[in-house]
Amino acid sequence: MNSIYLNSKNVFIDTVNSKDYIQLDRVSTIYQSLKDSIKKPLKMILLYGRPGTGKSMFLTKLYNDLSPSQDIYLYETPILDESEFYKLLAQDIFGTTYSGELNFTQFMKVVNSKKQDSIPVVLLDEAQLYSATLMEKIRLLSDTRTIKFVITLHKTQEEDLIAKEHFKTRIWETIELENSSKSELKIYIQKKLMKANCFDTANIFTEKTVHKIHKLTGGNYRDTNKLLYTLFDLYLSYEERNRFDKIPTNKIPTKYIEMAAIQTGLIDA
Amino acid sequence: MLNIPDLEKRWLHYKIKSFLPYIITLIFTFLIIAIYSFLNTSNSKKIIEINDTKNTPSVAKEEKQIIIQKSLQKKPLQKAINNTEESTLKLSPSMSFIETIQRHKATEIRPVKHKKIKSKPIKKVESVKKSEPMQKIEIELKPIQKKQVPTITIMRQNTSKDIQNILHRFQEDKNPALSLFLAKKYYELGDYKKASNYALITNQLNKEIEDSWLIFAKSLVKMGKKEKAIQLLQEYISKSHSTNAAILLDNINSGEFQ
Numbered sequence: 001m002n003s004i005y006l007n008s009k010n011v012f013i014d015t016v017n018s019k020d021y022i023q024l025d026r027v028s029t030i031y032q033s034l035k036d037s038i039k040k041p042l043k044m045i046l047l048y049g050r051p052g053t054g055k056s057m058f059l060t061k062l063y064n065d066l067s068p069s070q071d072i073y074l075y076e077t078p079i080l081d082e083s084e085f086y087k088l089l090a091q092d093i094f095g096t097t098y099s100g101e102l103n104f105t106q107f108m109k110v111v112n113s114k115k116q117d118s119i120p121v122v123l124l125d126e127a128q129l130y131s132a133t134l135m136e137k138i139r140l141l142s143d144t145r146t147i148k149f150v151i152t153l154h155k156t157q158e159e160d161l162i163a164k165e166h167f168k169t170r171i172w173e174t175i176e177l178e179n180s181s182k183s184e185l186k187i188y189i190q191k192k193l194m195k196a197n198c199f200d201t202a203n204i205f206t207e208k209t210v211h212k213i214h215k216l217t218g219g220n221y222r223d224t225n226k227l228l229y230t231l232f233d234l235y236l237s238y239e240e241r242n243r244f245d246k247i248p249t250n251k252i253p254t255k256y257i258e259m260a261a262i263q264t265g266l267i268d269a
Numbered sequence: 270m271l272n273i274p275d276l277e278k279r280w281l282h283y284k285i286k287s288f289l290p291y292i293i294t295l296i297f298t299f300l301i302i303a304i305y306s307f308l309n310t311s312n313s314k315k316i317i318e319i320n321d322t323k324n325t326p327s328v329a330k331e332e333k334q335i336i337i338q339k340s341l342q343k344k345p346l347q348k349a350i351n352n353t354e355e356s357t358l359k360l361s362p363s364m365s366f367i368e369t370i371q372r373h374k375a376t377e378i379r380p381v382k383h384k385k386i387k388s389k390p391i392k393k394v395e396s397v398k399k400s401e402p403m404q405k406i407e408i409e410l411k412p413i414q415k416k417q418v419p420t421i422t423i424m425r426q427n428t429s430k431d432i433q434n435i436l437h438r439f440q441e442d443k444n445p446a447l448s449l450f451l452a453k454k455y456y457e458l459g460d461y462k463k464a465s466n467y468a469l470i471t472n473q474l475n476k477e478i479e480d481s482w483l484i485f486a487k488s489l490v491k492m493g494k495k496e497k498a499i500q501l502l503q504e505y506i507s508k509s510h511s512t513n514a515a516i517l518l519d520n521i522n523s524g525e526f527q
Contacts, residue, residue, distance in 0.1 A: 230271075237271045259280045263271060269283035 003239055008043040008201040009232035011192050012225040016076070018061040022191045024184050026102040027054065030175060034062060038070070038121060038150070043142040048175030050255040052222025058177065059123045062150070071120040078129040085134060093120045093147070099262035104137050111146045119148050132135045179219035186210040188221065189228065200249075201232070209252045223266060231260040276427040369437075445481070452484045461488040479511055490521055 037145040040059050047055055056076065073092050079085040086107035090096045124130070130138070142149050155176070180188055181252040186205060193202035217223035234256055238246045261267040388423035432454055440445040452467035468485035471478055482505045488499035502518040505511060 233271055234273070234276070237273050240270060241273070256279060258277050258283065262279050262283060263276060267283060269279045269286070 002222065004198060004200055005232045005239060007196060008193060008198045009229055009236060011196045011198060012229040012232070014222055014225045014229070016056045016060050018057070018064040020192070020195075021057055021061045022195075024067060024180070024187055026184065027177075028107050030177065031058060031061065034058065034175055035065070037175070038062070038066065038148070040173070041145070042148065042173050043145065043149070044139070045150040045173045045175070046153060047150065047175050047177065048155045050155050050179065050220070052220040053177040053179055054221050055177055056125050056222075059125050059150070059152060063123055070116055072123065073120065074123040074125070075134045076125045077125070080129065080131070080134075082131075082134050082137070082216070089147070093122075104140070107223040108141075108144070111141075111144065116146070119145065121150060123147060124151045126154075128130050128153050140189065152199075179217075180214075180221065180224075181219060182210060182214045184226060185214050185219050186215075189213075191222070204250060204252055206251060209254075209257065212254055212257050214258075216257070216266045223264075226264045227257070227260050227266060230263045231256060234260055338525060445471045445478060448474065449478060449481055449484070452481060452488075456484055456488060456491075459491075461491040464488040465492065477509075479509070479513060482509075482511070483513060483517055485520075486517060487526070490526060495521060 034045070034047065047058060049055055059074060059076070063072055066072045071093075073089075075088075079088055083103065084100045086102040086104065087098050089108050090098060090102065090107060093116075094110055096110055096114070124138075127135070138149060138151075139149050148234050186207070188204045189210065193199070193205075213224060213227060217227055231252070235247055238244075258267060262269045288421045432451065435447055435450055435454070438444075439451065448467045448471040451470055453465050454464075455461070455467060456464035465485050465488035468488060471481035472485065475481075482501070484507075486498040486502050489495070489501065499518060499521055502514050502521070506514045506518065517526065
């Protein structure tokens with residue numbers, strides 16, 4: 001029989017899986033807004049936020065939700081070579097395979113020759129990794145209104161500049177994802193645990209505990225996942241050493257949260 | 270699996286590190302308070318010392334007469350003289366002294382009609398004169414002072430300084446108590462002319478002060494004007510019926526007082 005702490009630990013493995021998506025009020029509103037934007041005749045949608053705010057999760061969920069009814073393509077890993085990028089789009093969207101090099105002009109010919117009933121939606125994650133030249137080509141492609149792009153960007157000073165310079169006139173919709181508040185974080189943690197039937201551990205997250213976690217992670221989902229993964233790993237370590245006296249069942253000692261934060265690097269000790 | 274002992278060690282280090290600024294701030298604040306209070310205490314001590322230094326002469330002067338009288342009443346004079354060799358001098362706050370001197374003044378301004386005879390103190394004032402070199406007189410002031418000060422050691426001022434001080438005060442404030450003090454002081458010093466002079470001044474300011482009449486009469490006797498002294502006392506006795514004056518008159522007549 002698996003330990004409850006092992007199950008709880010696995011809940012917080014940092015993966016991008018739409019099944020792990022946690023419905024929070026504010027996040028749900030943003031998600032609905034994104035879905036609505038897809039239906040609008042927009043050239044490009046920019047989804048941005050600090051790392052760990054759930055951008056990739058949003059794209060994955062959007063892809064899973066819309067793929068049955070919409071012509072939608074998700075590229076989680078950036079395709080850095082320009083020719084490869086065009087070739088992959090030509091193959092996935094238009095079913096045209098090229099063995100040689102494919103440049104922008106040739107790709108545009110393919111786009112114009114293959115008339116689609118509905119405008120295909122291309123989801124590009126980690127768009128800050130694309131070169132400025134390729135981003136310019138993506139902008140030109142979106143201008144033709146033959147392909148709709150939803151791109152995600154990390155919110156940094158440099159990437160804000162990219163957004164301003166390259167997409168200022170073309171992006172019709174920008175959606176910002178933010179870190180969670182304390183109450184949202186509590187719901188996030190408890191829903192995540194309850195989804196995995198870890199009711200006992202879900203109950204030990206008191207206001208005080210969540211407050212401490214929020215203080216350490218700033219409400220960042222990725223950091224919270226990392227911290228809680230390590231926290232339950234700590235519990236497991238005590239369990240394996242038969243130090244059950246060290247494991248209170250009704251609360252999480254602040255000491256353990258801080259130890260987990262030290263282990264994950266959130267606290268510099 | 271995590272390395273728990275190492276992690277606990279790192280956590281302890283982190284806690285110490287996080288509390289260190291608070292501990293340092295606390296210690297620093299405590300030090301500041303300690304230094305401040307130390308400086309404050311030393312300053313107030315200095316002020317008290319300065320005040321003491323300033324007050325000492327006047328206190329000694331004002332108290333001297335009372336001290337003499339009190340010491341004579343209780344007869345600890347010999348003991349006090351023996352104690353003059355002690356080098357440590359202490360001075361009590363002057364507030365109680367002021368109360369005493371006021372009480373003393375009130376006593377002196379009383380009408381002549383007070384019947385209580387105090388012949389002995391007069392004689393003992395003379396004996397004080399003999400002990401002029403004495404610099405310190407120790408006396409118990411319990412009956413006088415409300416505050417429980419068991420013993421007060423007062424440094425006596427130089428007599429001439431005492432007189433100058435009182436003289437200066439008398440010039441500012443024509444208080445018969447001060448002129449009477451001067452009369453008595455000059456009498457003690459053997460300057461009978463001045464003693465009679467100040468006794469007369471006291472008499473002019475307040476004719477009902479018995480002591481001024483007595484000092485005046487005694488000074489006259491000492492200056493060889495015995496007849497005039499007898500005449501003066503007879504006149505005074507006829508008006509005031511003073512027992513002290515009568516006793517003095519008897520002593521003069523019998524030759525006991527010369």
